[in-house]
Amino acid sequence: MSWLHQPRTRRNALTAATGLVVGAALPTTAAAQTLPAAAAQYANPVLWQDFADIDIIRVGDTYYYSASTMHYSPGAPILRSYDLVNWEFAGHSVPVLDFGSKYDLNGARGYVRGVWASSLAYRPSNRTFYWLGQIDFARTYVYTATSVEGPWNRLTTLNTVYYDAGLLVDTDDTLYVAYGNTTISVAQLSPDGRTQVRSQQVFSTPSSIGTLEGARFYRINGNHYIFLTRPANGQYILKSTSGPFGPYTLRQVLLDLPGPISGGGVPHQGGLVQTQNGAWYYLAFVDAFPGGRVPVLAPVTWTSDGWPVVQLVNNRWGASYPSPVVPSPPRQVTPMTGVDTFDGTTLKPKWEWNHNPDNTRWSVNNGLTLRTATVTNDLYWARNTLTHRIQGPTSTATVQLDYSAMRDGDRAGLALLRDSSAWIGIRRDGGATRVVMVNGLTMDGSWNTTGTGYEAASAGVSGGRVWLRATADIRPGSSRPGTFSYSTDGVNFVRLGPAFTMGNSWQFFMGYRFALFNHATQALGGSVRVARFELSTP
Template sequence: MSWLHHPLSRRGLLTTATGLAVAAAAPGAYAASPAGTGLPAAAQGPAGTLAAFTNPVLWQDFADIDIIRVGDTYYYSASSMHYSPGAPILRSYDLVNWEFAGHSLPSLDFGSKYDLNGGRAYVRGVWASSLAYRRSNSTFYWLGQIDFARTYLYTARSVEGPWTRHAELPQVYYDAGLLVDDDDTLYVAYGNGAISVAQLSADGRSQVRNQQVFSTPSNIGTLEGSRFYKINGRYYIFLTRPANGQYILQSTSGPFGPYTLRQVLLDLRGPVAGGGVPHQGGLVQTQNGAWFYMAFVDAYPGGRIPVLAPVSWTGDGWPQIQLSGGAWGTSYDSTLPARPVAPMTGVDTFDGATLKPKWEWNHNPDNSKWSAGGGLTLRTATVTGDLYWARNTLTHRIQGPTSTATIELDFAGMRDGDRAGLALLRDSSAWIGVRRDGGTTRLVRTDGLTMDSNWNTTGTGREVASAAISGTRVWLRAQADIRPGAPRPGTFSYSTNGTTFTGLGPAFTMGNNWQFFMGYRYAIFNYATQALGGSVRVARFELSTP
């Protein structure tokens, strides 16, 4: 989805529903396809396998969803913009419980601005992209657009990596959806308004054919966010009308059409109080034949979070979302038994030489200035008075609806002019941390870190509270309430023993504008305002929920 075409101001363009493709049903109800049609049908699994789930299935910021199944495992790819590594991949065995698996882009090696060197890449980088698996060579394919100007293909034999970047493709594929056809041919559906299909070469690294297959009617506004499927001989392009609708194109004549359009949903009430309409997601079929649609809901300040609903099919081959009370259900029955995965919350002591895939840096890091193993050591990598310019700021998505992040910080290695701590990071930010000046170390709370609509810094922060501190160790804590429509407070506290915490400064109100797209994150930072050479060590990070 492009900010150039974000439609929160576009809700009134379509005033009548056409080709409605939603079905009212009780939670857990599934429609069977008519006998003899050969069309896909959602079906319950064997007796005893049903398990209820509640939306959102994961309250973290994972937008522009592409979801696939390989064997008994599901993979979920999402946008990450200026965060590095890029394009996170989640893994699940039941569509409900998810864990981090890896990233398709090991680094954002697309120019110096991604290194915070002479420029910045906020709200650039990895937008809507596509993940596919090719059984003929047992390889995962990621295809995506960078800076709205370049398209790249990455491949790996395992989602954990290593991932290999191939040469830039000659065509820019906006909001691409990648399809591996039954005969192993690779196709890409893409575009904004004008939707096209391209056939790729056998290795996926060049283009064989390109054809526009659909032009969005003016009364709809715009369609984008392509997801490309072949289901029972028919081709489907799943498209979003940001940020309140979902449509689908169907062709019975091949990947280049002609296509017929049908509305899947428009202004559908979502399952997250205060959140938006579920949209821009993907279809996936379970091992036992059931179909589901995973979409995201705009839920700022936390970002765009995934919700799940079962899907049935009409006799003429159109998907229907199973509704509950005329809305996307807050809960449904699953067709798969729940299977545990690594939790999204808990403690990280940074005991390995590499970071776990739940971590992403704000822009590419300077890898010579950090190390892990027995804790995380951050050496100052930038001389600046602006956190938004500081390299090696390490971020973690916030767990909703409310959660707490706590770090144990050893600041013995700080030098005069250094700033280190824990932030709530977005285009309006605040932090708690340690600053050292003139040989004296103080604990401070800072507000007023802001950027404008072009992501230039407009405020580098103001101190709103402080406290004396002794020794070389402190525990810093940030608590975030990211429920949309709520007061959205972020509060900060500290401890000198790891047990008793004292609040510092007033509550910070997190912004809930959509233009930055990514939600707030917890962020660990250490930067210099005078000279490099200082360091801090984070012995422990804990993310907890009430």
């Protein structure tokens, strides 16, 4: 799969009901690199978690941000912010990956498939959010909801593959899609969004540039713009003054621009968004493995002839900028770190399963119960592995686990999960229980298992309850260690096993995650209960 796709914002031209300004005039200042002093500053990355292929929109006074999730379920998370800097989880556009049995780990696996770069838009005429994305190069799906929290329902399935699509709700309420790799096309959808009315190629990328993809589609000040990425080091924009089908002219936005994360890549594949007072921002991502692809924010000005210019600091994407001037938020957003006691009866949207879960084998009721769902010695085949993004640059996950209902052959614990993985957890064999650190879980480039892991350290435990801890240093320029420890009282922790070196290749696309798992190697029937999960930073 070529480099995935990025954010898209909605045009500045929406109705008063959305709080956006129709036909907002663009600033006429050109690439002035000097920014005004301000008391308040924000630091990049604005969020050090893995949220790639960003699409960003504003509806009224609220910003929404959609991202890729590949094989994780539910898919296409939506984040919410009131200031472009502080974000919280709001929901998911794709409730379940019902695109074939491989997404259920049923005879096949969907690793590095699923939800790639997709698009989020809001249509004020019917007060509805739209998500559009292609799956498996087979067809395109459209989901809608009147609230980002859901419920999200499938509106239609289109047999056309809109690769790396950007959805535009134009000022006349017409739905357009910009899409493609190298060859860029625009499609017009029917008024109800269920069928394609027209499609036309509008641009062919020059060989001197190479690949352009990751389309985001805008109507700004009467012009149509298609924002495109050159993976993984450039960003370009197409502009048409003659309507959505062009002709378009091309301009480079950035190329090989130093980013604000030490050891990380070039900011790219993002989207544009306008604040309530008319200021523009570009939210891009930086390749920062092993943690993944991390969002960074920069202000944008426009030239007098209608081209965007990223505002730089010392000829690079700034490590900090003056904070956006926005209305006071109605409340503080929910922190991305902290404690989850699994209160209530549903999972919070920060959690995503590795592939679709077997919903008969887990429950939330003021605590999370994981019943064994798969008999396997391979964690990559085990269903009902529940994942949480790692907070950078370093963070620690601590889990309180009741293992008293485990059965012989069961394995349960806390993993650092990717195509190269390690975990700490409980093994029950022959009636004996041990806490173990397991290393050497690996996949090849086709995402087939090449190693199911080996025990690197162990200790005896008893009493039915244990605290497991994993600490991850995901700074891309560091040695990338993951370390594991355990406690029998929740206070005194004992290190177990050697440091695990997290991989930093980009080909798996998703970054490392903390993962809670429980699988059988002999027979189903056992269970564990997670009473508490805490994500903390130094």
